[in-house]
Amino acid sequence: MKSPDPVEPRAESEATGLPGFRTWTKVYLFVLGSFALWVGLLIALTMTFS
Amino acid sequence: MNPLDFIVLIGSMLGIAAYGMWRTRGRRDLNAYLKGAGNTPWFAIGLSVMATQASAITFLSTPGQGYAGGLGFVQIYFGLPVALIIIAIFFLPLFRRLNVYTAYEYLGRRFDGKTRLLGAGLFLIQRGLGAGLTIYAPAIVLSSVFHWPLDLTIISSGVLVIIYTVAGGNDAVTVTQKYQIGVIFAGMFIAFGLLLSKLPAGLSFGDSLALAGGFHKLEAVNFSSSLHERYTIWSGLLGGTFLMLSYFGTDQSQVQRYLSGSSLRESRLGLMFNAVCKIPMQFGILFLGVMMFVFYQFEPPPLFFNDTSRQYLAEHGASERLQALETNFNQTHAAARQQLEQWLTARHNGDAAGAQAAFAAATTAYAQGEQIHAAAAKALSAANPHATTNEADYVFISFILHYLPHGIIGLLVAAFFAAALSSKAAELTALGSSTTVDLYRHLKTGATDGECLRASKWFTALWGVVAIGFALYAHLVENLIQAVNILGSIFYGVMLGIFVVAFFLRRVGGTAVFWAAVMAQALVFALYFNLTISYLWYPLIGCTACVFLSLVLQAGLGRPKQTNASAT
Numbered sequence: 001m002k003s004p005d006p007v008e009p010r011a012e013s014e015a016t017g018l019p020g021f022r023t024w025t026k027v028y029l030f031v032l033g034s035f036a037l038w039v040g041l042l043i044a045l046t047m048t049f050s
Numbered sequence: 051m052n053p054l055d056f057i058v059l060i061g062s063m064l065g066i067a068a069y070g071m072w073r074t075r076g077r078r079d080l081n082a083y084l085k086g087a088g089n090t091p092w093f094a095i096g097l098s099v100m101a102t103q104a105s106a107i108t109f110l111s112t113p114g115q116g117y118a119g120g121l122g123f124v125q126i127y128f129g130l131p132v133a134l135i136i137i138a139i140f141f142l143p144l145f146r147r148l149n150v151y152t153a154y155e156y157l158g159r160r161f162d163g164k165t166r167l168l169g170a171g172l173f174l175i176q177r178g179l180g181a182g183l184t185i186y187a188p189a190i191v192l193s194s195v196f197h198w199p200l201d202l203t204i205i206s207s208g209v210l211v212i213i214y215t216v217a218g219g220n221d222a223v224t225v226t227q228k229y230q231i232g233v234i235f236a237g238m239f240i241a242f243g244l245l246l247s248k249l250p251a252g253l254s255f256g257d258s259l260a261l262a263g264g265f266h267k268l269e270a271v272n273f274s275s276s277l278h279e280r281y282t283i284w285s286g287l288l289g290g291t292f293l294m295l296s297y298f299g300t301d302q303s304q305v306q307r308y309l310s311g312s313s314l315r316e317s318r319l320g321l322m323f324n325a326v327c328k329i330p331m332q333f334g335i336l337f338l339g340v341m342m343f344v345f346y347q348f349e350p351p352p353l354f355f356n357d358t359s360r361q362y363l364a365e366h367g368a369s370e371r372l373q374a375l376e377t378n379f380n381q382t383h384a385a386a387r388q389q390l391e392q393w394l395t396a397r398h399n400g401d402a403a404g405a406q407a408a409f410a411a412a413t414t415a416y417a418q419g420e421q422i423h424a425a426a427a428k429a430l431s432a433a434n435p436h437a438t439t440n441e442a443d444y445v446f447i448s449f450i451l452h453y454l455p456h457g458i459i460g461l462l463v464a465a466f467f468a469a470a471l472s473s474k475a476a477e478l479t480a481l482g483s484s485t486t487v488d489l490y491r492h493l494k495t496g497a498t499d500g501e502c503l504r505a506s507k508w509f510t511a512l513w514g515v516v517a518i519g520f521a522l523y524a525h526l527v528e529n530l531i532q533a534v535n536i537l538g539s540i541f542y543g544v545m546l547g548i549f550v551v552a553f554f555l556r557r558v559g560g561t562a563v564f565w566a567a568v569m570a571q572a573l574v575f576a577l578y579f580n581l582t583i584s585y586l587w588y589p590l591i592g593c594t595a596c597v598f599l600s601l602v603l604q605a606g607l608g609r610p611k612q613t614n615a616s617a618t
Contacts, residue, residue, distance in 0.1 A: 042270040049263025
């Protein structure tokens with residue numbers, strides 16, 4: 001079976017290609033921020049209507 | 051179902067399957083068959099990962115969970131964003147750098163052959179069983195819709211997915227999933243819109259939320275610290291992270307999806323797409339169920355959403371009892387509805403005291419209705435001990451069949467079918483790949499690419515047959531989605547533990563982690579059958595036990611003979 005081993009560039013230094021998110025750290029922070037926002041909204045929904 | 055529904059259903063399902071086969075015609079290369087052509091963009095990977103996780107069970111059963119239990123189930127997904135970030139940082143670059151076909155191939159390189167076989171074995175057992183449940187869910191829907199024999203429905207839907215998965219391999223799965231999820235979202239959005247349009251004219255969206263909240267259906271976050279409560283923010287954040295880390299990081303049906311990306315960037319962005327979209331998506335599906343609950347406060351719901359239960363009682367000497375229960379149930383529903391209408395009027399007139407009194411009376415009447423429902427379930431269990439009394443899986447399909455127009459019914463049934471086929475196809479191709487790469491090549495050293503390709507097709511078909519066989523004999527304890535999650539929770543923790551040791555504990559060798567995994571899995575089985583804690587905690591327990599026992603055993607064994615440094 002073929003097992004070519006293309007070498008990936010260093011994972012964290014690879015460009016994200018996303019406008020406004022030049023590093024992967026910023027992408028991860030955005031993901032965590034949107035998660036925190038959703039949890040906050042769900043807590044607010046729970047508090048408001050319980 | 052009328053001819054229009056059939057045209058929509060059959061046209062969309064066969065059309066997508068045929069398109070997938072046509073797009074992937076002529077795949078003769080093993081690498082392309084198992085991994086895809088390597089040109090999949092992030093958006094397609096994101097949809098593919100989403101479609102693989104979201105089976106028919108998700109769309110069939112989750113609205114029923116929202117109807118019966120409210121939004122609390124969404125907490126199970128609270129661990130998903132963190133888990134996907136961990137996979138994007140640690141798992142994905144290593145899998146891609148080593149250019150592995152399966153996640154368990156990595157274990158072979160890091161440890162040894164027996165640990166690789168153990169990882170693959172755990173995956174094959176739990177995913178093989180889970181695949182049976184995946185195919186069972188849409189079969190219930192279709193047997194209910196068409197009044198076909200359940201067995202025939204299971205076999206026909208199973209055969210369709212086997213044909214295009216075997217023919218086109220990994221790329222056929224990705225190509226078809228893109229369109230299948232389009233059908234799913236179209237169906238769910240239209241169903242939600244039509245449901246809102248069918249709410250009473252005087253009931254605003256705010257009134258609907260107040261009504262649902264009054265019946266405790268909007269309690270999305272539970273801060274209880276009890277280990278016995280199934281869905282809490284803590285079990286979601288801690289247990290859910292381990293469950294999602296195990297599923298996305300070590301389950302070949304997901305690993306194969308994101309490894310098909312054309313680059314590390316595409317694979318990562320596909321995962322981040324899910325990290326952002328999954329919680330809103332699950333919230334939306336649960337919220338659909340909550341709005342169905344509001345709808346059924348003003349429209350009389352059936353005593354049994356599963357019509358088969360009603361028929362059974364009627365035909366087995368309990369028709370008078372059934373009639374009495376139905377009469378009482380309808381009377382209490384009418385009383386509750388009357389009180390809710392008074393509540394609405396008082397609320398709109400700013401009469402807070404009147405609104406409170408009317409709502410209290412409505413909840414009392416509703417509770418009486420629930421008691422009648424419980425009595426009916428008890429009567430059903432007495433008449434048929436094997437009958438399914440959990441109605442959650444039948445709420446949404448019952449609503450679709452009774453309240454949505456033709457054409458849309460066909461689209462929704464197509465959506466269930468699409469969801470079933472998309473996750474089923476990913477499971478089959480992963481099972482076939484793992485059996486070929488992790489087992490077949492070990493037994494037949496020196497197998498050529500052509501032999502492995504043929505073997506992979508045969509194994510994929512064989513797993514499809516096994517899944518059909520399991521589905522034919524599946525008896526569900528709770529509702530479908532919970533059964534799948536519980537099954538995963540029992541096996542996933544130990545699997546994750548093996549990978550955590552592989553990634554982060556360089557001084558632990560294959561022998562130590564192998565026996566640690568065996569002992570940890572035995573511990574999880576023992577705890578599952580003796581404790582009543584939420585199943586979300588088992589991945590955490592299994593993973594922790596495996597890591598801890600690996601360290602202890604390695605300390606007893608002394609330094610490992612050798613460790614593949616490039617695999618850590």
